[in-house]
Amino acid sequence: MAVFEAKPALPPPVLTRGPVGWARQNLLSSPLNVGLTLVGVVLIVALVVPAVDWALLNATFRGTTADACTGTGACWPFVTTRLDFFVYGFYPPPERWRVNVLFALLALVIVPQLLPRFPGRRALAVFGFLGLPVLAAVLLLGGIAGLPFVETGKWGGLMLTLVLAMVGILAALPVGVVLALGRRSKMVVVRVSCTTFIEFWRGVPLISVLFMASVMLPLFLPEGVNFDKLLRALIGIIMFQSAYMAEVVRGGLQAIPRGQFEAAHALGLGYWRTMGLIILPQALKLVIPGIVNTFIALFKDTTLVLIIGLLDVLGSVQAAIVDPAWNRVAVEGYVFAGLCYWVFCFGMSRYSHALERKLQTGHKR
């Protein structure tokens, strides 16, 4: 009895599979796309090749002085010899381990948030919001538990940037939510004061807020009453960013249909439970992109403190590139600072995407 034996199928034509097929389909499918591909290739060759050449191939990586940089490329020893200054600022070297501990704690709190199955993830998040700020203040300032006191004037570099951003983010979100709720409140005094606060802080540029905090405020305080320059800047940043955050959150609140409020009332929930259990979880989920956008803007806005003489990572780079012992290192310094900001902002953006995907089970695109 003849048995049908299937012959192995022929492979698809070589032009439609593998890299060749992919290129034909994606890069060369029409005359217009052929043109665009060509333009892209030219751009890559014209821009990326010289950049890689400068930053990696012709660059100098080893050495401790300007004399080490003989090539035509970047002079990275400038960054490596000053890395400690860029990261810790004027923080006293024997105490820098405290900053490292804080960096480690930050990583410990943040990294598990990106891994959905990490055990104890929620506990870590709660610790990050409530425990970490206190612990960070104790670690960085010292003065108790045998840690020597380190005044905020000695803080600087990347560490100062992270402190400003972290405090700003942790404070602006809750304050912003409260302001947004206040602005939609039925109580006149609450509503008017919240609206006034928001409109005032949104109406002035951050740069003038910082100027007022550092130049005008000390003149109005009696002599001898000086409160910390960093604290003044922080308060300015928190006020400013929480006003923006409030408007983002209000957008979310307004997107919640009236039926949700009515249903909550029908269940007999009071104001706080309605908001906390029904409205805010939905509203905040809707505005995650807006919130993260504000965080990213806040992170980058912290550079403005350099106009009031606080040397954050960009400020310390700027203070260093004028060093006459190093010839032409401005680009290296700025690339380093830019990279620092990019890493953190890109990280935040990726996290928000992950969060959106996880939460948007109801209305996916």
Add this chain to the structure above:
Amino acid sequence: MRNLKTALAALGVAGALGLGTAHAGDTLNAVKTRGELVCGVNTGLPGFSMPDEKGHWTGIDVSICRAVAAAVLGDATKIKFVPLTAKERFTALQSGEIDMLSRNATWTMSRDTSMGITFAGTTYYDGQGFMVKKSLGVTSAKQLEGASVCVLAGTTTELNVADYFRAQGMTFSPVVFDNPDQTSQGFESGRCDVLTSDQSQLYALRLKLSDPASAVVLPEIISKEPLGPSVRQGDDQWFAIVRWSLFAMLNAEELGLSQANVDDKKTTSSDPNVRRLIGLDGDFGKQLGLDNDWAYRIVKQVGNYGEVFDSTVGAGSPLGIARGLNALWSQGGLQYAPPVR
């Protein structure tokens, strides 16, 4: 409404009181109790005040702070440096946030009279100058007829250069930039023939050119920019301490006292001028509110004026600025300190 007005008036009064309430002795006592001198400096100006790789402040302005700390507290390292921008520098001093300001501020009449501050002396006689490409073969600013000049926007340098060319009956075309880095790049790329700025900065900018030897700084100086430390008005004792700390450094150079030989001189010197300065004869330090070793400590821990100048902006530093106006009066310069007696 009336309450609002009262509140505002109260704020205004508080502000007015906050200014100029320094009394004689206040600052010295505050510094001694604190055990630390708070000194306002530039956030980064080569040779004047700049953090090095390890975050230690260096520069000629910084050394003045160190000298005052050595005189008052006995230790040149007991200082908190407050980096300040140009806009906040005087407020920080007026409000009492800092004890003294040593931040390349030009001593002008309006600052000395109407801002509640007093300049204690001149650490560096600066002035606006010109830098040109060597290939032009120009040796004097008088040959710059019709030149294009790179200049920083919105500064007094821009006004000074216009004044100078008009006074000389010459024409020029300004090429204006926003920051010093762009200015030097404009110069290097040939956008202009001449770059103008304060001389001390010209030397720093010249070093940032790809071939520093291709440019020369012309000898003419077209403006007076005496840079020096300042203190709040009203505390004469503190003013005297800052002023004489600078004078002590100048006198030390004049008398040949240096960091290296001051210990030796302290035991061997019979020159009455030296003995008075380092506290072997007389009670000059006590009259200042300090002890008689004050000037000895300045020289021992910081050095004399010449040594400081050399290591920060002068021949021993990358800037390599000649002493010029900042030489001692006995060597053709302007630096002159009254005698200790």
